[in-house]
Amino acid sequence: MNINILGSGCVNCKNLEKVTLAAMAELGLVADVEKVTDPGEIVSWGVMSTPALVIDDEVVVAGKVPAVADIKRLLTSR
Amino acid sequence: MNARTLSPVAPSPKSSVRRWGPVTAGVVIWWSLYHWNRPFWDWVMFDVVGLKAGSRLGESVHFFFYDVSKIALLLTGVIYLVTILRSFMSVERTRALLGGRRQGLGNVAAAGLGVVTPFCSCSAVPVFIGFVAAGVPLGVTLSFLIASPMINEVAIVLLFGLFGWEITALYIGFGLVIATVAGMVLGKLNLERWVEPFVFETKLRGKVVDPSRGLTWDDRLQMAREEVVSILRKVWPFLLVGIGIGAAIHGWAPEDWFANHATGWWGVPLAVGVGVPLYSNAAGVLPLVEALHDKGLPMGTVLAFMMSVVALSVPEMVLLRRVLMPKLIATYVGVVATGILLTGFLFNAIL
Numbered sequence: 001m002n003i004n005i006l007g008s009g010c011v012n013c014k015n016l017e018k019v020t021l022a023a024m025a026e027l028g029l030v031a032d033v034e035k036v037t038d039p040g041e042i043v044s045w046g047v048m049s050t051p052a053l054v055i056d057d058e059v060v061v062a063g064k065v066p067a068v069a070d071i072k073r074l075l076t077s078r
Numbered sequence: 079m080n081a082r083t084l085s086p087v088a089p090s091p092k093s094s095v096r097r098w099g100p101v102t103a104g105v106v107i108w109w110s111l112y113h114w115n116r117p118f119w120d121w122v123m124f125d126v127v128g129l130k131a132g133s134r135l136g137e138s139v140h141f142f143f144y145d146v147s148k149i150a151l152l153l154t155g156v157i158y159l160v161t162i163l164r165s166f167m168s169v170e171r172t173r174a175l176l177g178g179r180r181q182g183l184g185n186v187a188a189a190g191l192g193v194v195t196p197f198c199s200c201s202a203v204p205v206f207i208g209f210v211a212a213g214v215p216l217g218v219t220l221s222f223l224i225a226s227p228m229i230n231e232v233a234i235v236l237l238f239g240l241f242g243w244e245i246t247a248l249y250i251g252f253g254l255v256i257a258t259v260a261g262m263v264l265g266k267l268n269l270e271r272w273v274e275p276f277v278f279e280t281k282l283r284g285k286v287v288d289p290s291r292g293l294t295w296d297d298r299l300q301m302a303r304e305e306v307v308s309i310l311r312k313v314w315p316f317l318l319v320g321i322g323i324g325a326a327i328h329g330w331a332p333e334d335w336f337a338n339h340a341t342g343w344w345g346v347p348l349a350v351g352v353g354v355p356l357y358s359n360a361a362g363v364l365p366l367v368e369a370l371h372d373k374g375l376p377m378g379t380v381l382a383f384m385m386s387v388v389a390l391s392v393p394e395m396v397l398l399r400r401v402l403m404p405k406l407i408a409t410y411v412g413v414v415a416t417g418i419l420l421t422g423f424l425f426n427a428i429l
Contacts, residue, residue, distance in 0.1 A: 010200035039203040039400060040276050046286040048169045048208040050201050063168070063201075063289035064301070 001031035006042045007051035015065045016051040023071035092296055101299065112151050119144040138329030145321045145365060149239055150310065156235040157309050161302040164196040168290035169205050172222070176214045181265045184218040189257035192225030199227060199394050206401050211280040216273065217265015224414055225257035228389035232313065233360035240368040249381060256417035263413050272406035316362030324369035334374045345379040346422035350415055353386030363387045377429045382422030390414055
């Protein structure tokens with residue numbers, strides 16, 4: 001599983017990373033987590049509202065920081 | 079799979095009583111607090127604490143507590159409402175509406191959409207690239223980026239609470255005019271060569287995700303609650319300092335000091351000159367300018383100061399530096415500041 005966190009270093013981007021890592025830890029999930037901070041690359045994902053979460057090349061969250069439970073659901077429903 | 083999948087799998091939706099009951103209770107509590115705010119602080123300050131009504135100290139302390147609670151209440155109510163309304167919009171939808179528009183009408187649309195679209199200045203760079211890469215003209219994109227911070231809900235709430243609806247309407251109207259015209263002027267100057275080249279090379283490959291899609295009412299209400307908390311958390315230090323200084327000016331600055339000393343033509347450029355580099359937000363600036371206005375500072379000067387603090391901020395320029403070359407940023411600041419200056423002169427002449 002590949003996970004990308006898109007965001008140019010704003011507070012919410014760090015929060016999204018924290019929440020995602022917490023969700024993974026609770027699930028005992030191991031995956032590559034890569035942060036994408038380059039604005040050009042972020043936009044090329046089709047994302048303008050940061051932060052955004054990408055799982056296996058698919059944008060699943062944009063423009064908000066969901067709760068840990070929501071991210072767990074997103075991770076397990078794949 | 080997209081953002082929509084968040085909701086259907088979420089815990090079963092609340093019954094409408096459980097959803098709207100707390101909202102109704104909140105409205106009633108809010109209205110009562112707002113209604114009893116002045117009598118409450120009159121009673122606390124003048125009857126319980128025993129400060130003297132009409133004395134400098136008494137009036138300043140009373141003003142401080144009364145104003146802090148009033149503005150906090152107004153902010154809570156309006157941010158809640160605005161967030162719910164704005165949850166039906168998104169920058170993605172705005173971009174779709176602006177795509178293919180030309181200069182002129184496009185600028186008018188962009189300025190108006192800048193007001194209603196939920197937008198955080200931390201997203202200014204991706205939004206800029208996203209708009210330009212999707213073919214929205216540079217000037218139209220800039221109209222959006224000017225209107226969005228200038229006509230924000232915090233500014234509107236405070237203007238309304240402190241100056242009433244006429245001044246608020248003038249501010250919104252002229253804010254829209256400045257954003258529209260400044261975007262047109264910047265568009266006419268053909269400044270694309272001063273945009274970092276990678277912006278035009280950005281390819282949009284992913285499927286566009288619209289965060290406003292598939293939200294339930296529970297989502298919208300929750301977003302509104304979170305937005306109220308996050309904005310209040312961000313603005314409270316500014317608010318306290320601004321109202322504190324305002325209270326001191328109310329109590330101690332001589333009556334009509336500004337009317338006697340600061341009505342010259344140079345008042346407006348001075349206000350803009352001080353306002354542009356000053357970093358604050360509407361919550362800190364407005365209580366201050368209200369106090370200054372109360373002491374005779376002319377309305378045009380007051381509005382010019384406020385617009386320049388809110389619309390042009392150094393942190394946002396630093397962010398935009400990633401996509402705009404310094405020459406373009408300087409031109410942008412120059413054109414917007416000129417618009418604000420003219421608005422200030424006009425208001426001083428007619429009000």
